[in-house]
Amino acid sequence: MYKYNKLWVYLFIVPTLIVFLTFYFVPILTVFTTGFTEWNGFNAPKFVGFDNYKMIFTDDNSITVSLMNLLKWSLIATFIHVPFGALVAFIIFKQPFGWRFVRGVFMIPNVIAVSAWAIIYRFIFNDQMGLLNNFIRKIGFSDFHTNWFFDSQYAFSAISLTWVFYAVIVTLLVLSDLMAIPKELHEAAKIDGATEAQIHWRINFPLIRGSLGTSVILSVIARITMFEAIFLTTKGGPGNSTYNISVMLYDGIINYEFGYANAVATIMIILGIGVLAITTKVFKMNKSVYN
Amino acid sequence: MRKISLLIIALILAVSLAACGSNGNNGNSNSGTATNDGSSENSNSGSANADSGKEVVIKFPSYKTGNNVGAIFFLPQIERFNTKYAGKYKIEIEEIVQDEYSKKIKLLYQQKKLPPLIEVDKELAEIMIDNGDLLDLKPYIDKTPEIKNVLIDESVTYNTDKNGKYVSLPLAFVRPIGMYYNKELLQKAGITELSTTWDGFFSDLDKLKAAGVTPLSLMTGENAWTTMLLATAMLASEQEGQDILTKGDIVTNFDSPLWTNTFTKVQKLLQEYTTKSALGATYSIAANEFFSENTAIIANGPWMVGDFSNPDKAGEGFAAKVGATIYPGGVALGSSDGYWYSIPKDTPQEQVDGLIEYFKFIYSPEELNAFLVAEGGFAPKLPMPDADKAKLDPILRQLNDEVGAKMKTLNRAIYNVVPQSVSDLFAKNLPLLATNDMTPEQFCKAMTETAEKFKK
The missing domain is CATH 3.40.190.10 (Periplasmic binding protein-like II)
Known part of the structure; x- marks a missing residue:
């Protein structure tokens, strides 16, 4: 009977395994192996060892700038984006007046394509006809002129603003964890005289650490792969103000350096794995919260 | 039991890899023969068609x-x-x-x-x-x-x-690329004809500015087309620059006084003679500034002429206000190469x-x-033939006449002699040049570094 069950288990795994191998494992393997080749996408790849990696790390400061920008965006994601999403979750959890409306409205940006958002933001931040500048000029600063995406002083912040407050995924993850906390725990704490703050700090936060960790992983990985919001607004400029590793990969492709681009992609994968490992450790995600 | 499990996993892996491999092969052979088959099919059908x-x-x-x-x-x-x-x-x-x-x-x-x-x-x-x-x-x-x-x-x-x-x-x-100007706005500044020298041209820009007219429609967004054309014209006015453009080889080193001087002038144009919207402007924004008579001059090719009388883009009677010329120094852009x-x-x-x-x-x-x-x-x-000449749009006719009377050199554009990565960087770094966050020397150095990076 046991053997019979195991066979079924394997049979059910087969489709997933095939999908994984076909659509993930094989492409990742291709990316990894062609990262060691010179390949223009048309002719057969030629093995060049670590030349592409040497080019990435020694030719110019693209990788340094990309990693610095990634670090800054990761910090913004971890310390502003995720906490903001969690805060909204806590507010909705209390079910104040209009919480359903807020939850619905908060969801809207997520159903709009990132590329569409990027274009909307291009108009919002436009100097002449942009919503933001017109508002600033309307409230009395009639000579105000700043082209947010094309001024090196503001471009990074402008790009950050295109995503930092759209944290509905974080909200939903945290909210589902909050709702899963047994009511008895909160009631017992109240009977014991715990304050609201103590309940949050001692009960809620430890019990939602899994969803917070997941949110950090998702948010930081989204920063590693962030492309449309940058490409459709600043293209990584002005100068290198908003340059990142995804734009670096794109630069490799348009210059017919597919080997270089895939070496960059390999670095992105490694960064993603690193984020996963570190966050899992920090948030103790491999340990059950109720132990 | 463990052995059986391992065997099953190995079997699944082998089957799926084989499946992928065979798919890949089929894919390849399909795509290979798809063309051949397609070709032969097309060819056959073509032959059959021709025969029949x-x-x-x-x-x-x-x-x-x-x-x-x-x-x-x-x-x-x-x-x-x-x-x-x-x-x-x-x-x-x-x-x-x-x-x-x-x-x-x-x-x-x-x-x-x-x-x-x-x-x-x-x-x-x-x-x-x-x-x-x-x-x-x-x-x-x-x-x-x-x-x-x-x-x-x-x-x-x-x-x-x-x-x-x-x-x-x-x-x-x-098809020579020149400049289009708004005759009424030029008149406002007391200019009847744009100067044929660069010094004179800059003096015309000053006069326009003094008359309260923004002289140029420039852009730094997309591929910075209108800005790049003026940069090319300035480059082509120098013998060394003209040689580079005529030769047509891909340039990977921009660290020379020729390029630095060119981008010093471009910086001046961006800082003093264009609209605030130029920073990050796309072609449509730059063109719209000209159509809306906010600027007096725009650089572009003859294909733009149709838009001057397009009621969706310009006001009624706008085309009658537009004149065409080539760049100072007898420079026109465009080339039969390509x-x-x-x-x-x-x-x-x-x-x-x-x-x-x-x-x-x-x-x-x-x-x-x-x-x-x-x-x-x-x-x-x-x-x-004269009959066709008579059909020419007056602006195109004027451009042709200007080419015939003034053109000394017809040159490729900068984008034809630089790698794609440099074209992209050009537009990306222009805002820094405009806001003084980058010197022309640094601008050229960055272009050299990028060109060298992907040099084959």
């Missing part, structure tokens, strides 16, 4: 469709071809936006599924030429005096590879024959002149 006197259908994508300004002349011309060759050849156009065209051709080339007629950029053309994937048009052109006699010699040279093959259809016409229509190597013979007929058709005196009347330019080996 049936119409040969030639289908290819083009960006000169939809809202593209080129569609106005191109699509009716295709119709005229189809009418003339009805029953023998029929061209069908697949609509594609201009920005996507090169990417699509690149993708189709990777899949070995190229259409019978393509336009390739320089970088892809070089790869295809090296791989011998473009059909040699020389034997066909040599046999067709209607085409051969109108071709510009420089264009023939450019389109001839090291083995003497014609890799794309050489040009029979040149790749145009190419035919992939494995295209079925019937389609090749049809396309040669198409080339013959578009280079016929009636069609070529109709094209020049519609989109501007001139064909050095086919003087335009």
Whole structure:
């Protein structure tokens, strides 16, 4: 009977395994192996060892700038984006007046394509006809002129603003964890005289650490792969103000350096794995919260 | 039990890998034979069609469709071809936006599924030429005096590879790129005609500014087209710059006084003589500033002229206010060098024959002149009859007259002599130049570094 069950288990795994191998494992393997080749996408790849990696790390400061920008965006994601999403979750959890409306409205940006958002933001931040500048000029600063995406002083912040407050995924993850906390725990704490703050700090936060960790992983990985919001607004400029590793990969492709681009992609994968490992450790995600 | 489990997993892995492998092989062989099969199918059907006197259908994508300004002349011309060759050849156009065209051709080339007629950029053309994937048009052109006699010699040279093959259809016409100005705004500043020297030109810009008119429509967004044209014109006014542009080799070193001086002037233009919207402006914003009479001058090609009288873009009577000229120093931009229509190597013979007929058709005196009347330019080996000249838009006529009277040199644009990565960087760094966050020296250094990075 046991053997019979195991066979079924394997049979059910087969489709997933095939999908994984076909659509993930094989492409990742291709990316990894062609990262060691010179390949223009048309002719057969030629093995060049670590030349592409040497080019990435020694030719110019693209990788340094990309990693610095990634670090800054990761910090913004971890310390502003995720906490903001969690805060909204806590507010909705209390079910104040209009919480359903807020939850619905908060969801809207997520159903709009990132590329569409990027274009909307291009108009919002436009100097002449942009919503933001017109508002600033309307409230009395009639000579105000700043082209947010094309001024090196503001471009990074402008790009950050295109995503930092759209944290509905974080909200939903945290909210589902909050709702899963047994009511008895909160009631017992109240009977014991715990304050609201103590309940949050001692009960809620430890019990939602899994969803917070997941949110950090998702948010930081989204920063590693962030492309449309940058490409459709600043293209990584002005100068290198908003340059990142995804734009670096794109630069490799348009210059017919597919080997270089895939070496960059390999670095992105490694960064993603690193984020996963570190966050899992920090948030103790491999340990059950109720132990 | 553990062994059985391992065996099953190994089996699943082997089966799925084999499946992937076989799919890949099938995919490859399919894509390989898809072209061959497709070719042979096409070829067979083509032969059968030719044998049975049936119409040969030639289908290819083009960006000169939809809202593209080129569609106005191109699509009716295709119709005229189809009418003339009805029953023998029929061209069908697949609509594609201009920005996507090169990417699509690149993708189709990777899949070995190229259409019978393509336009390739320089970088892809070089790869295809090296791989011998473009059909040699020389034997066909040599046999067709209607085409051969109108071709510009420089264009023939450019389109001839090291083995003497014609890799794309050489040009029979040149469309010089100059500047358009608003006569009323110039008058306001007391200017009747733009100066023919750069010092004089900058003095004209000062006069316009003093009269409260923003002189130039510049842009730093997209490919910074209008700004790049002025930069090219300034570069071409120096002998060294002209030599670089004439030679046409890809430039990878910009650390020289020539380039630094050019970008010092560009910086001045961006800082003193343009709209605030220029920072990050796309072409449509720059053009709109000119159409709205917020600026007095814009640099662009003759294809823009149609827009001056387009009620969707400019006000009524706007075209009458517009004048055209070339750049100071007798510089016009544009070149007969460059790749145009190419035919992939494995295209079925019937389609090749049809396309040669198409080339013959578009280079016929009636069609070529109709094209020049519609989109501007001139064909050095086919003087335009007076009847056609009379049909020319007054702005295009003025541009042609200015070219005839003032042009000393016709030059390639900077984007034709720099790698794609540098073109991208140019637009990306212009805002820094405008806001003084980058010096012209740093601007040139950054271009050199980028060019060196992807240097083959």
